[in-house]
Every structure is written in structure tokens, then in C-alpha cells.
Amino acid sequence: MTEQEFEQLNSIQADTTLKFIGEKVIRGERISPEEGIILFEKGSLSWLGSLANHVREKLHGNKTYFNRNFHIEPTNVCVFSCKFCSYSKLYAHKEEGWELTTEQMLDIVKSYDGQPVTEVHIVGGVHPKLTLEFFADLLRQIRAHRPDLHIKGFTPVELDYMFRKAKVSAEEGMKYLQEAGLQSLPGGGAEIFHEEIRKQICEDKVDAEGWLHIHRVAHQLGMHTNATMLYGHIEEYRHRIDHMERLRQLQDETGGFNTFIPLKFRNKDNEMSHIPESSIVEDMRMYAVARIYMDNFPHLKAYWPMLGRNNAQLTLSFGVNDIDGTIDDSTKIYSMAGSEEQNPTMTTTELVNLIRQVKREPVERDTLYNIIKDYSLA
Ligand code: V47
Ligand code: SF4
Numbered sequence: 001m002t003e004q005e006f007e008q009l010n011s012i013q014a015d016t017t018l019k020f021i022g023e024k025v026i027r028g029e030r031i032s033p034e035e036g037i038i039l040f041e042k043g044s045l046s047w048l049g050s051l052a053n054h055v056r057e058k059l060h061g062n063k064t065y066f067n068r069n070f071h072i073e074p075t076n077v078c079v080f081s082c083k084f085c086s087y088s089k090l091y092a093h094k095e096e097g098w099e100l101t102t103e104q105m106l107d108i109v110k111s112y113d114g115q116p117v118t119e120v121h122i123v124g125g126v127h128p129k130l131t132l133e134f135f136a137d138l139l140r141q142i143r144a145h146r147p148d149l150h151i152k153g154f155t156p157v158e159l160d161y162m163f164r165k166a167k168v169s170a171e172e173g174m175k176y177l178q179e180a181g182l183q184s185l186p187g188g189g190a191e192i193f194h195e196e197i198r199k200q201i202c203e204d205k206v207d208a209e210g211w212l213h214i215h216r217v218a219h220q221l222g223m224h225t226n227a228t229m230l231y232g233h234i235e236e237y238r239h240r241i242d243h244m245e246r247l248r249q250l251q252d253e254t255g256g257f258n259t260f261i262p263l264k265f266r267n268k269d270n271e272m273s274h275i276p277e278s279s280i281v282e283d284m285r286m287y288a289v290a291r292i293y294m295d296n297f298p299h300l301k302a303y304w305p306m307l308g309r310n311n312a313q314l315t316l317s318f319g320v321n322d323i324d325g326t327i328d329d330s331t332k333i334y335s336m337a338g339s340e341e342q343n344p345t346m347t348t349t350e351l352v353n354l355i356r357q358v359k360r361e362p363v364e365r366d367t368l369y370n371i372i373k374d375y376s377l378a
């Protein structure tokens with residue numbers, strides 16, 4: 001939709017507050033937290049979608065990014081007890097979980113020898129035996145075997161635990177891992193920052209301050225990172241806006257975030273199974289408000305293994321410009337939480353077609369959004 005077309009649509013918007021917010025967004029002005037809440041409360045799906053699409057097309061045109069990646073999940077044994085987690089086995093029941101050795105993880109990396117993957121994403125539970133030194137050694141070995149592979153790994157939940165155990169500061173710990181080969185941080189562990197919600201769904205792991213501090217330190221060391229938000233459970237709109245506001249402020253300070261990733265809560269086999277999942281309409285409204293609100297985040301990602309590929313495709317009309325990567329059936333977090341993608345894997349051709357079907361332009365990127373191949377030129 002062109003600026004003129006949106007202006008036309010906005011001029012028939014009956015709600016004067018929404019009309020005012022729409023005009024601000026069109027002028028490229030930042031909206032306030034109060035205005036963000038109004039968008040959630042009053043914005044219709046079609047109006048929010050058009051506004052978010054306007055922002056998306058101003059930033060990226062039709063370009064829609066994906067990468068070739070795989071995950072390593074070192075363990076699902078975890079000392080924490082997040083109520084939404086369908087994946088972890090408490091340390092007390094560690095024999096029911098899995099725990100990979102360094103050799104097994106290197107074998108996973110080696111199984112991609114000769115294949116054009118560009119990123120490995122390492123994330124898992126927090127196992128007390130897997131220390132800072134253990135992971136630094138793993139990073140060095142991956143780097144030595146495949147120097148061209150970008151290593152994105154560990155959430156502040158894992159990092160905070162390993163740094164505290166090793167009795168090092170976040171600055172010392174991050175520098176040590178960076179020297180061992182860590183290049184960026186994924187967005188996990190953020191959930192909902194607000195204390196009122198955090199204490200109900202994941203009270204024992206790193207808090208908002210700790211999460212933001214580790215990302216700040218990573219940015220100061222020159223790393224780029226992502227940020228997630230787990231939405232659609234017990235939080236209210238004001239908690240979502242508070243979460244996005246804290247991220248927007250850190251981004252103003254450092255500029256180190258690449259991508260914001262709203263993660264839809266899935267309710268299978270966890271302690272929050274009684275909470276219904278959000279509707280697809282609510283999901284699309286979430287993506288649209290995120291694109292409008294997070295004005296200093298370059299990219300908005302829909303993670304297809306969690307949403308399902310058809311819904312991920314739909315998000316491309318609601319502000320999203322990135323749908324993650326090929327994955328190659330290497331993650332269990334979402335299949336265990338009830339996603340329709342039980343063995344998430346898509347070939348590059350499938351990803352390209354998914355994007356083309358909705359008239360967008362597929363672009364293969366690396367982790368830092370350098371273009372590897374622009375399929376619209378092919
Ligand atoms: O932090 C756990 C989420 C996250 C459930 O940075 C759940 O590119 C929904 O952060 N329902 C980890 N979500 C995964 C993650 C991620 C994924 C893909 C790409 C990137 C990136 C990051 O998974 C956790 C938590 O918020 N999660 N259980 C659940 N039942
Ligand atoms: Fe552990 Fe992460 Fe699951 Fe929480 S979400 S229990 S930290 S694996």
C-alpha cells in the first residue's frame with residue numbers, strides 16, 4: 001500500500017485517536033506507550049495490518065529474508081522451572097532428558113560439511129554440569145572445524161547461570177566467549193519482562209535487568225543480538241508494551257539489536273496447558289503492533305516452526321520481513337509445545353516459494369543480514 005493509499009484509508013478512520021496515531025506513523029514519528037496500548041485495544045486487524053505494512057515496505061520494500069541454519073540443543077535438562085516450557089526435564093529427573101557430549105555436537109556440525117549453511121544456533125536447558133569452560137571449548141572446536149559458520153548461541157538465562165558459577169562478571173564472561181568464537185546472541189529467555197508476569201511464569205531465572213544487561217554488554221563488545229517476547233498467555237497489553245518499550249530504550253542506547261521476534265505461546269504438555277492459545281487474528285495484530293512500535297528495530301521475524309508455515313506466510317502482510325531459516329529438523333522446543341510443525345525443516349526452494357506465493361521477494365541472508373542471494377534477481 002502506498003503512502004497515499006494509506007492516507008486515504010486513514011482519512012475514513014472514524015476513531016480520532018487512531019487517526020492521529022496513524023498520521024504520526026506515516027510521518028515516521030515514534031508512538032508512545034499509551035498509544036501502543038490504544039493500538040492493541042482499538043485497532044482493527046485490517047487497519048493495523050495496512051499501517052504495519054506501510055512501515056515494512058518503507059524499510060524493506062518487498063524483500064523477505066531467510067537463512068540456511070541449523071540448531072544444536074546441548075541438553076533439555078534444566079535447573080529452572082518455567083511454567084510454559086514443554087521441553088525441559090528438571091535436573092531432579094535428568095535421566096529422562098538428553099545431554100550431548102562435545103563430540104556429539106561436533107558430529108552435528110560435521111554432518112553439514114560441504115553444505116551451504118551459514119549459521120548454527122546453539123540453545124538449550126541450563127544443566128549445572130555444562131560450564132563456561134565447557135562451552136568455550138565447544139565454541140573453539142566448532143570455529144576450528146568450520147570457521148565460516150556464524151555461531152549464534154546462548155540466552156542470558158544460560159549465560160547468567162554460567163557466569164555466576166564461574167564467578168565472572170557479564171563483561172568478563174561475554175569477552176571470554178567472544179574470544180572463543182561466539183558471534184551473536186539469539187533472542188530467547190526474554191519472555192515477558194514485567195515482574196507481575198515474570199514471577200508467575202518463570203520466577204527463578206534471570207530477571208529483566210539481568211537479561212537486558214547481558215545484551216547491553218554483548219552490544220558494547222560489537223556483537224549483534226535478537227530479542228523475543230513470549231505472548232498470548234496471562235499477560236495484558238500493557239505488559240507487552242512495557243516489554244517492547246524496554247527493548248526500544250536499550251536499542252536507542254546501543255543500536256545492537258537486529259531482529260524482534262514475537263513468540264506465540266503454545267500450550268501442549270506444560271504447566272500452562274489450561275490457558276488457551278491466542279487466535280490467528282490476535283497473532284497478526286501482535287505482529288502489526290510490534291512493527292509499528294519497534295521503530296528502531298530493523299527487522300521483524302516470524303519463526304515458522306512455532307507458528308506453522310502457512311501462518312508465517314500470512315505474517316508477511318502484517319509487518320514481518322524475515323521468516324528465519326531452513327532449520328533442518330534440528331529443534332524440539334516447539335514440536336514438544338504443540339506446534340503443527342512436528343519435524344521442522346524447509347528446503348531453500350520451499351522457503352523461496354512460500355515467500356513468492358504472497359508476491360514478496362525472497363532474499364537469502366547471513367546472520368548479520370548480508371545478502372547471500374537475492375532471488376528476485378534470479
Ligand atoms: O525463550 C519455550 C520460547 C524461546 C514455549 O534469536 C516457547 O533468531 C512458545 O528464543 N510456547 C527459545 N514459546 C527460542 C528462541 C528463538 C527461536 C528462534 C529464533 C531465535 C532467534 C530465538 O522459546 C524461549 C521461550 O520464550 N518457548 N516454550 C512454548 N510453550
Ligand atoms: Fe529451562 Fe529454558 Fe525451559 Fe525455562 S524455558 S525451563 S530456562 S529450558
